[in-house]
Amino acid sequence: MAKLHISTSINGEATEFLCEPHATLLDVLRNDLQLTGTKEGCGSGDCGACSVTVDGRLTCACLVLGVEAQGREIGTIEGVGSSDKLSVIQEKFLEHAALQCGICTPGLIVSTQALLQQNPDPSEEQARYFLAGNLCRCTGYDKIIRAVLDAAATLRAEQQGAA
Amino acid sequence: MSEAQNFKYIGRNTIRPDGFDKVTGRANYGADLTLPGMLWGKILRSPHAHANIKRLDTSKAEALAGVHAVATFADFSAVGDEAIEGGEGSSTLLDLARNILARDKVLYHGHAVVAIAAKTAAIAEQALALVEIDYEILTPVLDVRTAMAADAPLLHNDLYTQNGADKATTPSNVAARHEFKMGDVAAGFAAAEIIVEREFYTPTAHQGYIEPHACTVRFDKDGQSMVWCSTQGHFDVRASTARLLGMELGKLKVIASEIGGGFGGKTTVYLEPVALILSRKSGRPVKMVMNRDEVFKATGPGSASRSWIKLGAKKDGTITAMQGSLAYEAGAFKGSPVMMGCMTAFTPYAVPNMLIEGFDVVVNKAKVAAYRAPGAPQAEFAVEMLVNELALKLGRDPIDLRLQNAAKEGTQTIYGPKLKRVGLVECLEAARDSKHYQQALAANQGRGVAAGFWFNVGGQSSVTINMNPDGTGTIVEGSPDIGGSRASMQMMAAEALGIAPALLKPIIGDTENVAFSAGTGGSRTTFATGMAVIEAAEDVVRQMKQRAASMWNVTAEQVDWVDGVAVNTAGEDRLSLASICAGADRTGGQISGRGNINARGAGPSFAVHVCDVAVDQETGKVDIVRYTAVQDAGKAIHPAYVEGQFQGGAVQGIGWALNEEYVYGASGLLENAGFLDYRIPVASDLPMIDAIIVEVPNNFHPYGVRGVGESGIIPPLAAVGYAVENAIGAAVTDLPLSPPRVLQLVQDRG
Secondary structure (H helix, E strand, O other), X not given: OOOEEEEEEEOOEEEEEEEOOOOEHHHHHHHHOOOOOOXXXXXXXXXXXOEEEEOOEXXXXXXXXXXXXXXXXXXXXXXXXXXXXXXXXXXXXXXXXXXXXXXXXXXXXXXXXXXXXXXXXXXXXXXXXXXXXXXXXXXXXXXXXXXXXXXHHHHHHHHHHHO | OOOOOOOOOOOOOOOOOOHHHHHHOOOOEOOOOOOOOOEEEEEEEOXXXXXXXXXXXXXXXXXXXXXXXXXXXXXXXXXXXXXXXXXXXXXXXHHHHHHHOOOOEEOOOOOEEEEEEEOOHHHHHHHHOOXXXXXEEOOOOOOHHHHHOOOXXXXXXXXXXXXXXXXXXXXXXXXXXXXEEEOOHHHHHXXXXXXXXXXXXXXXXXXXXXXXOEEEEEOOOOOXXXXXXXXXXXXXXXXXXXXXXXXXXXXXXXXXXXXXXXXXXXXXXXXHHHHXXXXXXXXXXXXXXXXXXXXHHHXXXXXXXXEEEXXXXXXXXXXXXXXXXXXXXXXXXXXXXXXXXXXXXXXXXXXXXXXXXXXXXXXXXXXXXXXXXXXXXXXXXXXXXXXXXXXXXXXXXXXXXXXHHEOOOOOEOOOOOEOOXXXXXXXXXXXXXXXXXXXXXXXXXXXXXXXXXXXXXXXXXXXXXXXXXXXXXXXXXXXXXOOOHHHXXXXXXXXXXXXXXXXXXXXXXXXXXXXXXXXXXXXXXXXXXXXXXXXXXXXXXHHHHHHHHHHHOOOHHHEEXXXXXXXXXXXXXXXXXXXXXXXXXXXXXXXXXXXEEXXXXXXOEEEEEEEEEEEOOOOOOEEEEXXXXXXXXXXXXXXXXXXXXXXXXXXXXXXXXXXXXXXXOOOOOEOOOOOOOOOOOOHHHOOOOEEEEEOOXXXXXXXXXXXXXXXXXXXXXXXXXXXXXXXXXXXXXXXXXXXXXXXXXXXXXX
């Protein structure tokens, strides 16, 4: 089957690509656009390693077709922070040693950003439930949750300082 | 080493040097490399658990447009039946080849049979569907009891039980029987006033690393072949792959990508030799990436086990005898870690009379791989459940009873040596004194305590430290960094050199730019590779002193090294490391230091865990309410990552205790090969995990390090298991304690 031409926006940048109708957004990101920060752990929406946002909504890129990106805004780990400065969430993950192997980290950071946009002051329980779709096999989640709650507190303090 | 060392950098929680790349998505893992002209390799796997291959025809697949190469076991036909070193667990090269691509028989659901490389992954998948195979289906053997029965169907007609020095003359599914003993258990039980015994079962469980196995390879006739892969030991990948393909080691470069978890499961090869064969045949680079279904069906898992344990004690709490029998599933080929189960089971205890036997049993499941403290969690689950029962029956506090019988320096082990200095008593005391242990339990709650022992290993490590003209340096090591070990290497080198850690960049060299290093396993990296780093740094310091001495016209013995500065003890001269590096061109060229060691003296790490659970007696659901993991680190180089090892091990063990198990249908097909149905713990399942670092120095490491990677997965099975038993008042024997099983226990209790 012929490839389809898709116009989309990835991390705020207008992007075009050709893709097979059956290709997932994850395949397109990783194999066609070389955005390999988004990881594949299961291909079935069970692990969250491929967490991205589609029009701001947190999604597993393995559950979305590449063609569905047409006219949407896609956000990936490559769009978090900037080349010279990490985001607060990224900094807190490093400060709290909230990663060991790091394969789940991009997905967890994208999910944490989505959590804190919805709820700037989550309780520990709210953070644990929101992030329940992001599997981590190394850390036991303790330091991840601490990093998330510290990032939330820091961002709230920054907001208050700016207000 | 002295008891209390004053460290400048060791013991701080620095930001890991590879952290920026990992939080930005720039770090490159096994599946992240693409090469020009690359093909995609896919594998056709057995739909049966046990079957003979009567006919295999790949001609239609080979004829499909876009297919460039096909591989089968025939490509391994020259492989001999010889032992292989490296990795963890015993194996032979022929078994390895037959596991990678089935020979005349498929031995488990998902066993690889044919591999195809094509222009795209989709074409490769289409081609797999064109392969014709006629199977003669055989009865599967799915449990050690069935497998050990006299009339059991045999997986291998040429497997004979090895029992010590004796080898059986009729074939069997029992590959080996091991026995360890000391003292006289009969006399020990005769002297006992109370005896407890029970049979236990633990299911097949998977390491569950989030990154599937992946590699990209390029075969080159001129000796420039390359394998890029996710592995715990790239020198072992090189050895296995080169031997399977009949290559010289020097003509195969293996590059360890960043690794997305392994826990022992990435100490062997599945894809790499196959991909290299496909590349050799096609003349093109080949990439292969497993999907999650393949990871569950054909890699990992840890052994399922059946065990029987019996303990005898006096009324005063003195344990007089310990006896046991363990049977572990090896999967389709011999080599379960049952011997290590035998060696670790009773080692937390100083008891004169012990006897244990272990059976290595083949079954129609994926060949097991090492899984964090391989063999120990299954055995210790059984022993620690019974020690808790003993405490209950004696009316004793379970930690107090363990303290009374705890192994310590000088305790004779069942496997040979006497223990050197160890920290079990200190761990038990820290657990007893924890806030957690002082807290009272509420209704429907229960508490479990368990200990665990792991040997830890040393072995070969190689390190080079290359200094730069501006006083920075690169640490080239050969141990894949699976959990932050580059941070530890950086800190240990900084400590030995006396300069800030940030001036040193640790990297994992490939098999060509660092000398042989054993894989990341056995909790060896921070210990053994750390020793090589310190040795390399001391070599740098020695040369720095010589350079300074030559500039001052004194002898090297007259130069001291203080906080990164050469000091002339015969005068006022001072030269910093940075200025010696800057002037190295005038004193003999730039400086590099070497450390090539075969490390001895790995210090065992004991762990003690305390778990409180709440059980919903209407649904059988178990919630972890409080959890404390105490472990001896010897010396924690980077305390936050040490805590992380304790916490991660604890949670993997919690998953094993509560939810994780391979579910097989009667025909031996795996029914839950995915994260939805094979349920590993998620964030909402857990509370915070309190980690308590005990530091009883290991005198064989310059800074006192003990490996900490594995012991933490040993206690949770019984800590959780006994907490449930304590909460519901019914004996727990089988894992996992999933809601249906717990509900059954509650209902049977009445």
